[in-house]
Amino acid sequence: MAQILTPVTRRLTSRAPGAGPLAGLDPRTRIIVAVAHALVVISLEHLVTLLAALALAILLLLSARLPLASIRRRLAGMAGFMLMLLITLPLSIPGTPILELGPLAASAEGLRQALEILLKAATIALTLLVLVGSLDAVTLGHALxxxxxxxxxxxxxxxxxxxxxxxxxxxxxxxxxxxxxxxxxxxxxxxxxxxxxxxxxxxxxxxxxxxxxxxxxxxRGFQGQFHRLDGLALGPGDVLFALLAALALTALIALDP
Amino acid sequence: MAHLIALHEVRFAYPGQAPVLREASLTLAAGERIALTGANGSGKSTLLHLIVGLLTPQAGTIMAFGAPRRREADFHEVRRRAGLVFQDPDDQLFCPTVAEDIAFGPLNLGKSRAEALDLVDHTLDRLQLRHLRDRVTHQLSGGEKRLVSLATVLAMSPDVLLLDEPSNGLDESTRDRLIRILNALPQALILVSHDAHFRRKVTSHQYRMQDGTLGVLQTHCAHAGATD
Known part of the structure:
Protein backbone atom coordinates (compact mmCIF):
# COMPACT_ATOMS: atom_id res chain seq x y z
CA MET A 1 0.00 0.00 0.00
CA ALA A 2 1.94 3.01 1.22
CA GLN A 3 5.34 1.37 1.03
CA ILE A 4 6.85 -0.59 -1.78
CA LEU A 5 8.04 -3.46 0.35
CA THR A 6 6.97 -4.62 3.78
CA PRO A 7 7.10 -1.68 6.15
CA VAL A 8 10.23 -1.46 8.21
CA THR A 9 8.84 1.21 10.49
CA ARG A 10 5.69 3.13 11.25
CA ARG A 11 7.10 5.57 13.72
CA LEU A 12 7.80 9.23 13.32
CA THR A 13 11.40 8.96 14.38
CA SER A 14 11.95 6.31 11.74
CA ARG A 15 14.99 4.59 13.04
CA ALA A 16 14.00 1.43 11.31
CA PRO A 17 13.87 -1.45 13.76
CA GLY A 18 14.32 -5.03 12.63
CA ALA A 19 17.12 -7.31 11.64
CA GLY A 20 20.26 -6.71 9.64
CA PRO A 21 23.05 -4.17 9.87
CA LEU A 22 21.16 -1.83 7.51
CA ALA A 23 18.10 -1.52 9.75
CA GLY A 24 19.41 1.41 11.81
CA LEU A 25 20.37 3.55 8.81
CA ASP A 26 18.94 7.03 8.54
CA PRO A 27 16.62 7.26 5.52
CA ARG A 28 18.66 10.18 4.19
CA THR A 29 21.79 8.03 4.05
CA ARG A 30 19.83 5.39 2.19
CA ILE A 31 18.55 7.84 -0.41
CA ILE A 32 21.88 9.55 -1.02
CA VAL A 33 23.78 6.27 -1.33
CA ALA A 34 21.12 4.81 -3.65
CA VAL A 35 21.24 7.86 -5.93
CA ALA A 36 25.04 7.99 -5.99
CA HIS A 37 25.11 4.27 -6.69
CA ALA A 38 22.68 4.64 -9.59
CA LEU A 39 24.77 7.44 -11.13
CA VAL A 40 27.99 5.42 -10.84
CA VAL A 41 26.49 2.22 -12.22
CA ILE A 42 24.99 4.03 -15.21
CA SER A 43 28.42 5.39 -16.10
CA LEU A 44 30.15 1.97 -15.99
CA GLU A 45 30.97 0.41 -19.37
CA HIS A 46 32.66 -2.94 -18.90
CA LEU A 47 30.71 -6.11 -18.37
CA VAL A 48 33.20 -7.28 -15.74
CA THR A 49 32.78 -4.16 -13.58
CA LEU A 50 29.04 -4.37 -14.07
CA LEU A 51 29.10 -7.96 -12.85
CA ALA A 52 31.12 -6.81 -9.84
CA ALA A 53 28.52 -4.09 -9.16
CA LEU A 54 25.74 -6.67 -9.37
CA ALA A 55 27.62 -8.91 -6.97
CA LEU A 56 27.89 -5.99 -4.53
CA ALA A 57 24.17 -5.31 -4.87
CA ILE A 58 23.39 -8.97 -4.11
CA LEU A 59 25.70 -8.80 -1.10
CA LEU A 60 23.79 -5.71 0.08
CA LEU A 61 20.50 -7.54 -0.42
CA LEU A 62 21.66 -10.53 1.61
CA SER A 63 23.00 -8.36 4.43
CA ALA A 64 19.72 -6.43 4.65
CA ARG A 65 17.83 -9.68 5.38
CA LEU A 66 14.68 -8.44 3.69
CA PRO A 67 11.89 -10.82 2.65
CA LEU A 68 13.23 -12.18 -0.64
CA ALA A 69 9.81 -13.07 -2.02
CA SER A 70 8.67 -9.45 -2.31
CA ILE A 71 11.99 -8.41 -3.91
CA ARG A 72 11.63 -11.23 -6.42
CA ARG A 73 8.09 -10.14 -7.23
CA ARG A 74 9.25 -6.57 -7.89
CA LEU A 75 12.13 -7.69 -10.06
CA ALA A 76 9.87 -10.04 -12.02
CA GLY A 77 7.87 -6.99 -13.07
CA MET A 78 11.01 -5.66 -14.72
CA ALA A 79 11.96 -8.97 -16.27
CA GLY A 80 9.41 -8.92 -19.09
CA PHE A 81 10.64 -5.58 -20.32
CA MET A 82 14.23 -6.74 -20.11
CA LEU A 83 13.44 -9.87 -22.10
CA MET A 84 12.05 -7.71 -24.87
CA LEU A 85 15.28 -5.70 -24.95
CA LEU A 86 17.31 -8.87 -25.00
CA ILE A 87 15.44 -10.06 -28.09
CA THR A 88 15.13 -6.81 -30.04
CA LEU A 89 18.48 -5.12 -29.43
CA PRO A 90 20.70 -7.80 -31.08
CA LEU A 91 18.39 -7.78 -34.09
CA SER A 92 18.22 -4.03 -34.47
CA ILE A 93 21.84 -3.01 -33.91
CA PRO A 94 24.16 -3.60 -36.88
CA GLY A 95 27.52 -5.38 -36.33
CA THR A 96 29.19 -8.78 -36.46
CA PRO A 97 26.43 -11.33 -37.03
CA ILE A 98 26.42 -14.24 -34.61
CA LEU A 99 23.10 -15.76 -35.63
CA GLU A 100 21.11 -15.46 -38.84
CA LEU A 101 17.38 -16.13 -39.08
CA GLY A 102 16.38 -15.61 -42.70
CA PRO A 103 16.60 -11.86 -43.35
CA LEU A 104 17.28 -11.08 -39.67
CA ALA A 105 20.76 -11.10 -38.20
CA ALA A 106 21.60 -10.89 -34.51
CA SER A 107 24.75 -8.88 -33.84
CA ALA A 108 27.31 -9.43 -31.12
CA GLU A 109 27.35 -5.67 -30.45
CA GLY A 110 23.61 -5.65 -29.94
CA LEU A 111 23.76 -8.59 -27.58
CA ARG A 112 26.54 -6.90 -25.60
CA GLN A 113 24.52 -3.73 -25.32
CA ALA A 114 21.42 -5.62 -24.21
CA LEU A 115 23.44 -7.42 -21.53
CA GLU A 116 24.88 -4.10 -20.37
CA ILE A 117 21.43 -2.58 -19.97
CA LEU A 118 20.16 -5.71 -18.24
CA LEU A 119 23.02 -5.70 -15.72
CA LYS A 120 22.72 -1.98 -15.02
CA ALA A 121 18.96 -2.15 -14.56
CA ALA A 122 19.11 -5.18 -12.28
CA THR A 123 21.88 -3.68 -10.14
CA ILE A 124 20.21 -0.31 -9.73
CA ALA A 125 16.74 -1.76 -9.13
CA LEU A 126 18.08 -4.16 -6.53
CA THR A 127 19.96 -1.47 -4.62
CA LEU A 128 17.06 0.92 -4.79
CA LEU A 129 14.66 -1.72 -3.49
CA VAL A 130 16.96 -2.69 -0.64
CA LEU A 131 17.82 0.84 0.47
CA VAL A 132 14.75 2.92 -0.35
CA GLY A 133 12.01 0.37 -1.10
CA SER A 134 11.97 -0.81 2.50
CA LEU A 135 11.16 2.67 3.84
CA ASP A 136 7.53 3.49 4.29
CA ALA A 137 6.33 6.42 2.22
CA VAL A 138 5.87 8.73 5.18
CA THR A 139 9.47 8.27 6.30
CA LEU A 140 10.60 8.71 2.70
CA GLY A 141 8.69 11.99 2.52
CA HIS A 142 10.26 13.28 5.72
CA ALA A 143 13.72 12.31 4.53
CA LEU A 144 13.21 14.00 1.16
CA ARG A 220 -6.36 25.49 12.14
CA GLY A 221 -4.38 28.51 11.08
CA PHE A 222 -2.76 27.18 7.91
CA GLN A 223 -1.35 29.99 5.80
CA GLY A 224 0.77 28.11 3.28
CA GLN A 225 3.58 27.12 5.62
CA PHE A 226 4.24 23.52 6.65
CA HIS A 227 6.10 22.75 9.84
CA ARG A 228 7.97 19.51 10.04
CA LEU A 229 8.02 17.29 13.05
CA ASP A 230 10.42 14.43 12.72
CA GLY A 231 13.33 13.09 14.66
CA LEU A 232 15.75 12.04 11.95
CA ALA A 233 19.32 11.87 13.21
CA LEU A 234 22.53 10.64 11.65
CA GLY A 235 24.50 8.16 13.71
CA PRO A 236 27.92 6.50 13.52
CA GLY A 237 26.36 3.67 11.51
CA ASP A 238 25.38 6.14 8.80
CA VAL A 239 28.91 7.51 8.54
CA LEU A 240 30.34 4.00 8.36
CA PHE A 241 27.87 2.92 5.70
CA ALA A 242 28.41 6.06 3.63
CA LEU A 243 32.20 5.55 3.80
CA LEU A 244 31.90 1.91 2.75
CA ALA A 245 29.59 2.87 -0.08
CA ALA A 246 31.94 5.64 -1.25
CA LEU A 247 34.83 3.17 -1.18
CA ALA A 248 32.91 0.55 -3.17
CA LEU A 249 31.71 3.06 -5.74
CA THR A 250 35.21 4.53 -6.19
CA ALA A 251 36.58 1.03 -6.64
CA LEU A 252 33.99 0.34 -9.32
CA ILE A 253 34.92 3.51 -11.19
CA ALA A 254 38.63 2.71 -10.89
CA LEU A 255 38.17 -0.85 -12.14
CA ASP A 256 36.24 0.39 -15.17
CA PRO A 257 38.92 1.43 -17.66
CA MET B 1 -21.31 42.64 24.43
CA ALA B 2 -21.01 39.43 26.42
CA HIS B 3 -21.63 37.46 23.25
CA LEU B 4 -18.78 35.38 21.91
CA ILE B 5 -20.47 35.04 18.56
CA ALA B 6 -23.42 36.95 17.13
CA LEU B 7 -24.85 36.53 13.67
CA HIS B 8 -27.35 39.17 12.64
CA GLU B 9 -29.74 38.61 9.73
CA VAL B 10 -27.22 36.68 7.74
CA ARG B 11 -28.11 35.79 4.19
CA PHE B 12 -26.20 33.22 2.18
CA ALA B 13 -26.76 31.43 -1.12
CA TYR B 14 -24.46 29.05 -2.93
CA PRO B 15 -23.81 30.24 -6.48
CA GLY B 16 -26.76 29.61 -8.76
CA GLN B 17 -29.00 28.30 -5.97
CA ALA B 18 -31.79 29.60 -3.80
CA PRO B 19 -30.51 31.06 -0.50
CA VAL B 20 -30.00 28.49 2.28
CA LEU B 21 -29.90 31.22 4.93
CA ARG B 22 -32.30 34.14 4.63
CA GLU B 23 -32.31 36.14 7.82
CA ALA B 24 -30.50 33.86 10.19
CA SER B 25 -29.62 35.34 13.56
CA LEU B 26 -27.90 33.53 16.39
CA THR B 27 -25.96 34.47 19.49
CA LEU B 28 -23.62 32.45 21.64
CA ALA B 29 -22.74 33.73 25.11
CA ALA B 30 -19.76 32.63 27.19
CA GLY B 31 -20.34 29.20 28.66
CA GLU B 32 -23.42 28.64 26.55
CA ARG B 33 -23.95 25.37 24.73
CA ILE B 34 -26.42 25.35 21.89
CA ALA B 35 -27.55 22.76 19.40
CA LEU B 36 -28.73 23.24 15.84
CA THR B 37 -30.91 20.77 14.06
CA GLY B 38 -32.94 20.84 10.90
CA ALA B 39 -33.51 19.03 7.65
CA ASN B 40 -30.65 17.97 5.40
CA GLY B 41 -29.47 20.93 3.38
CA SER B 42 -31.12 23.44 5.69
CA GLY B 43 -27.84 25.29 6.14
CA LYS B 44 -26.50 24.03 9.48
CA SER B 45 -22.98 23.30 8.27
CA THR B 46 -23.10 26.44 6.14
CA LEU B 47 -23.74 28.46 9.28
CA LEU B 48 -20.66 27.01 11.00
CA HIS B 49 -18.56 27.71 7.92
CA LEU B 50 -19.81 31.29 7.89
CA ILE B 51 -18.80 31.78 11.52
CA VAL B 52 -15.16 30.92 10.79
CA GLY B 53 -15.12 32.77 7.49
CA LEU B 54 -14.78 29.83 5.13
CA LEU B 55 -17.86 31.25 3.41
CA THR B 56 -18.81 34.91 3.09
CA PRO B 57 -22.42 36.03 3.64
CA GLN B 58 -24.15 38.11 0.98
CA ALA B 59 -25.85 40.20 3.64
CA GLY B 60 -25.96 40.54 7.43
CA THR B 61 -23.20 40.90 9.97
CA ILE B 62 -20.98 38.47 11.82
CA MET B 63 -19.61 39.57 15.18
CA ALA B 64 -17.10 37.32 16.87
CA PHE B 65 -15.13 37.91 20.07
CA GLY B 66 -16.16 41.51 20.27
CA ALA B 67 -15.41 42.67 16.74
CA PRO B 68 -17.21 42.64 13.42
CA ARG B 69 -15.64 40.17 11.00
CA ARG B 70 -15.72 40.82 7.29
CA ARG B 71 -12.48 40.10 5.49
CA GLU B 72 -10.31 36.99 5.38
CA ALA B 73 -7.75 38.65 7.69
CA ASP B 74 -10.48 39.31 10.30
CA PHE B 75 -11.17 35.61 10.49
CA HIS B 76 -7.64 34.45 11.30
CA GLU B 77 -8.26 35.28 14.96
CA VAL B 78 -11.74 33.76 14.82
CA ARG B 79 -10.34 30.46 13.54
CA ARG B 80 -7.83 30.38 16.39
CA ARG B 81 -10.51 31.01 19.02
CA ALA B 82 -13.40 29.04 17.50
CA GLY B 83 -12.36 25.48 16.69
CA LEU B 84 -14.41 23.86 13.95
CA VAL B 85 -14.53 20.07 13.96
CA PHE B 86 -15.50 18.88 10.49
CA GLN B 87 -18.19 16.36 9.75
CA ASP B 88 -15.83 13.88 8.06
CA PRO B 89 -12.66 13.23 10.10
CA ASP B 90 -10.92 12.27 6.87
CA ASP B 91 -11.18 15.91 5.86
CA GLN B 92 -9.63 17.06 9.08
CA LEU B 93 -6.85 14.52 9.56
CA PHE B 94 -4.45 15.01 6.71
CA CYS B 95 -1.05 14.47 8.32
CA PRO B 96 0.58 11.06 8.17
CA THR B 97 0.58 10.51 11.94
CA VAL B 98 -1.70 11.48 14.82
CA ALA B 99 1.04 13.44 16.61
CA GLU B 100 1.82 15.51 13.53
CA ASP B 101 -1.82 16.22 12.93
CA ILE B 102 -2.38 17.48 16.47
CA ALA B 103 0.83 19.55 16.27
CA PHE B 104 -0.25 21.15 12.98
CA GLY B 105 -2.51 23.79 14.55
CA PRO B 106 -0.17 24.80 17.42
CA LEU B 107 2.76 25.05 14.97
CA ASN B 108 0.68 27.31 12.76
CA LEU B 109 0.06 29.49 15.81
CA GLY B 110 3.81 29.95 16.12
CA LYS B 111 4.53 27.47 18.90
CA SER B 112 7.98 25.89 18.96
CA ARG B 113 8.48 22.23 18.17
CA ALA B 114 8.92 21.34 21.85
CA GLU B 115 5.83 23.31 22.89
CA ALA B 116 3.81 21.69 20.12
CA LEU B 117 4.91 18.21 21.19
CA ASP B 118 4.01 19.06 24.79
CA LEU B 119 0.56 20.11 23.64
CA VAL B 120 0.23 16.88 21.65
CA ASP B 121 0.93 14.77 24.73
CA HIS B 122 -1.16 16.95 26.99
CA THR B 123 -4.17 16.86 24.66
CA LEU B 124 -3.90 13.13 24.07
CA ASP B 125 -3.65 12.48 27.81
CA ARG B 126 -6.68 14.63 28.43
CA LEU B 127 -8.75 12.57 26.00
CA GLN B 128 -7.07 9.33 27.09
CA LEU B 129 -5.81 8.72 23.59
CA ARG B 130 -2.09 8.52 24.39
CA HIS B 131 -1.84 5.08 22.77
CA LEU B 132 -2.75 6.56 19.38
CA ARG B 133 0.10 9.10 19.39
CA ASP B 134 2.29 7.54 16.71
CA ARG B 135 -0.42 5.79 14.72
CA VAL B 136 -0.94 6.48 11.04
CA THR B 137 -4.11 8.57 10.77
CA HIS B 138 -5.79 6.76 7.89
CA GLN B 139 -5.51 3.45 9.71
CA LEU B 140 -7.52 4.58 12.74
CA SER B 141 -11.04 3.28 13.30
CA GLY B 142 -14.00 5.62 12.69
CA GLY B 143 -14.41 6.36 16.40
CA GLU B 144 -10.70 6.94 16.92
CA LYS B 145 -10.61 9.30 13.93
CA ARG B 146 -13.47 11.30 15.41
CA LEU B 147 -11.82 11.65 18.83
CA VAL B 148 -8.46 12.52 17.26
CA SER B 149 -10.02 15.19 15.07
CA LEU B 150 -11.52 16.70 18.23
CA ALA B 151 -8.03 16.55 19.76
CA THR B 152 -6.51 18.43 16.79
CA VAL B 153 -8.87 21.32 17.52
CA LEU B 154 -8.56 21.18 21.33
CA ALA B 155 -4.77 21.41 21.02
CA MET B 156 -5.27 25.00 19.84
CA SER B 157 -7.16 25.82 23.09
CA PRO B 158 -10.15 27.47 21.42
CA ASP B 159 -12.72 29.48 23.40
CA VAL B 160 -15.58 28.04 21.35
CA LEU B 161 -16.10 24.64 19.78
CA LEU B 162 -18.11 24.28 16.59
CA LEU B 163 -19.04 20.64 16.14
CA ASP B 164 -20.53 19.40 12.88
CA GLU B 165 -22.41 16.15 13.51
CA PRO B 166 -19.78 14.71 15.84
CA SER B 167 -21.84 11.66 16.82
CA ASN B 168 -22.33 10.54 13.22
CA GLY B 169 -21.46 6.89 12.72
CA LEU B 170 -20.25 6.33 16.27
CA ASP B 171 -21.13 3.19 18.18
CA GLU B 172 -22.90 3.65 21.49
CA SER B 173 -19.92 3.37 23.77
CA THR B 174 -17.83 5.79 21.69
CA ARG B 175 -20.78 8.17 21.58
CA ASP B 176 -21.09 8.04 25.38
CA ARG B 177 -17.37 8.61 25.68
CA LEU B 178 -17.64 11.65 23.42
CA ILE B 179 -20.52 12.97 25.57
CA ARG B 180 -18.39 12.58 28.70
CA ILE B 181 -15.44 14.31 27.02
CA LEU B 182 -17.53 17.22 25.78
CA ASN B 183 -19.25 17.69 29.13
CA ALA B 184 -15.89 17.87 30.87
CA LEU B 185 -14.73 20.69 28.59
CA PRO B 186 -15.10 24.33 29.68
CA GLN B 187 -15.73 25.73 26.17
CA ALA B 188 -18.94 27.25 24.89
CA LEU B 189 -20.09 25.26 21.90
CA ILE B 190 -22.39 25.11 18.94
CA LEU B 191 -23.37 21.59 18.03
CA VAL B 192 -24.96 20.54 14.76
CA SER B 193 -26.60 17.16 15.18
CA HIS B 194 -29.53 15.03 14.08
CA ASP B 195 -29.16 12.93 17.19
CA ALA B 196 -31.77 14.17 19.71
CA HIS B 197 -30.30 12.21 22.59
CA PHE B 198 -26.81 13.50 21.93
CA ARG B 199 -28.05 17.11 21.60
CA ARG B 200 -29.91 16.86 24.86
CA LYS B 201 -26.94 15.38 26.71
CA VAL B 202 -24.43 17.99 25.57
CA THR B 203 -26.33 21.26 25.14
CA SER B 204 -28.78 23.42 27.04
CA HIS B 205 -30.56 25.28 24.22
CA GLN B 206 -31.75 23.86 20.94
CA TYR B 207 -32.59 25.63 17.71
CA ARG B 208 -34.18 24.35 14.56
CA MET B 209 -33.19 25.68 11.18
CA GLN B 210 -36.09 26.05 8.83
CA ASP B 211 -36.63 28.13 5.70
CA GLY B 212 -33.29 29.83 6.22
CA THR B 213 -33.96 31.09 9.74
CA LEU B 214 -33.49 29.79 13.27
CA GLY B 215 -36.26 29.04 15.74
CA VAL B 216 -36.27 27.62 19.27
CA LEU B 217 -36.88 23.89 19.27
CA GLN B 218 -39.16 22.12 21.77
CA THR B 219 -37.17 19.13 22.92
CA HIS B 220 -38.54 15.61 22.72
CA CYS B 221 -35.94 13.22 23.99
CA ALA B 222 -37.47 12.52 27.39
CA HIS B 223 -35.22 9.53 27.80
CA ALA B 224 -32.09 11.69 27.81
CA GLY B 225 -33.52 13.87 30.55
CA ALA B 226 -34.49 10.88 32.65
CA THR B 227 -30.98 9.42 32.77
CA ASP B 228 -29.30 12.73 33.54
Missing amino acids: ARLRLPTRLVQLLLFTVRYIDVIGQEYARLRSAMRARCFRPGNDRQTYRSLGYLVGMLLVRSLERSERILAAMRC
Missing part, protein backbone atom coordinates in the same frame (compact mmCIF):
# COMPACT_ATOMS: atom_id res chain seq x y z
CA ALA A 145 12.03 17.15 2.94
CA ARG A 146 15.14 17.12 5.12
CA LEU A 147 17.24 16.71 1.96
CA ARG A 148 15.79 20.06 0.84
CA LEU A 149 13.68 18.72 -1.97
CA PRO A 150 11.00 21.23 -3.02
CA THR A 151 8.29 21.30 -0.32
CA ARG A 152 5.56 21.05 -2.92
CA LEU A 153 6.86 17.75 -4.24
CA VAL A 154 7.21 16.31 -0.77
CA GLN A 155 3.73 17.46 0.23
CA LEU A 156 2.36 15.99 -2.98
CA LEU A 157 3.88 12.66 -2.00
CA LEU A 158 2.60 12.83 1.58
CA PHE A 159 -0.91 13.90 0.58
CA THR A 160 -1.01 11.11 -1.98
CA VAL A 161 -0.02 8.60 0.69
CA ARG A 162 -2.65 9.94 3.06
CA TYR A 163 -5.54 10.09 0.63
CA ILE A 164 -4.96 7.29 -1.85
CA ASP A 165 -6.69 4.95 0.59
CA VAL A 166 -9.62 7.30 1.15
CA ILE A 167 -10.13 7.67 -2.59
CA GLY A 168 -9.67 3.93 -2.99
CA GLN A 169 -12.42 3.33 -0.44
CA GLU A 170 -14.65 5.83 -2.19
CA TYR A 171 -14.05 3.94 -5.43
CA ALA A 172 -14.82 0.64 -3.72
CA ARG A 173 -18.05 2.04 -2.25
CA LEU A 174 -19.20 3.34 -5.62
CA ARG A 175 -18.30 0.05 -7.28
CA SER A 176 -20.21 -2.02 -4.74
CA ALA A 177 -23.17 0.33 -5.01
CA MET A 178 -23.07 -0.28 -8.75
CA ARG A 179 -22.82 -4.03 -8.25
CA ALA A 180 -25.72 -3.91 -5.81
CA ARG A 181 -27.79 -2.57 -8.68
CA CYS A 182 -26.71 -5.44 -10.91
CA PHE A 183 -23.95 -3.68 -12.84
CA ARG A 184 -21.87 -6.23 -14.74
CA PRO A 185 -19.06 -4.81 -16.85
CA GLY A 186 -19.23 -5.94 -20.44
CA ASN A 187 -18.19 -4.58 -23.81
CA ASP A 188 -21.17 -2.28 -24.39
CA ARG A 189 -22.15 1.36 -24.26
CA GLN A 190 -23.84 1.00 -20.87
CA THR A 191 -20.57 -0.26 -19.34
CA TYR A 192 -18.43 2.48 -20.82
CA ARG A 193 -20.91 5.18 -19.91
CA SER A 194 -21.24 3.89 -16.33
CA LEU A 195 -17.48 3.57 -15.87
CA GLY A 196 -17.16 7.09 -17.25
CA TYR A 197 -19.62 8.32 -14.63
CA LEU A 198 -17.69 6.41 -11.97
CA VAL A 199 -14.36 8.03 -12.89
CA GLY A 200 -16.01 11.44 -13.26
CA MET A 201 -17.70 11.10 -9.89
CA LEU A 202 -14.41 10.09 -8.25
CA LEU A 203 -12.72 13.19 -9.71
CA VAL A 204 -15.53 15.45 -8.53
CA ARG A 205 -15.52 13.94 -5.06
CA SER A 206 -11.74 14.15 -4.80
CA LEU A 207 -11.83 17.80 -5.81
CA GLU A 208 -14.54 18.54 -3.27
CA ARG A 209 -12.66 16.64 -0.61
CA SER A 210 -9.50 18.59 -1.37
CA GLU A 211 -11.47 21.80 -0.85
CA ARG A 212 -12.82 20.55 2.48
CA ILE A 213 -9.32 19.51 3.56
CA LEU A 214 -7.95 22.95 2.73
CA ALA A 215 -10.85 24.54 4.61
CA ALA A 216 -10.12 22.38 7.66
CA MET A 217 -6.45 23.31 7.42
CA ARG A 218 -7.27 27.02 7.23
CA CYS A 219 -9.45 26.63 10.31
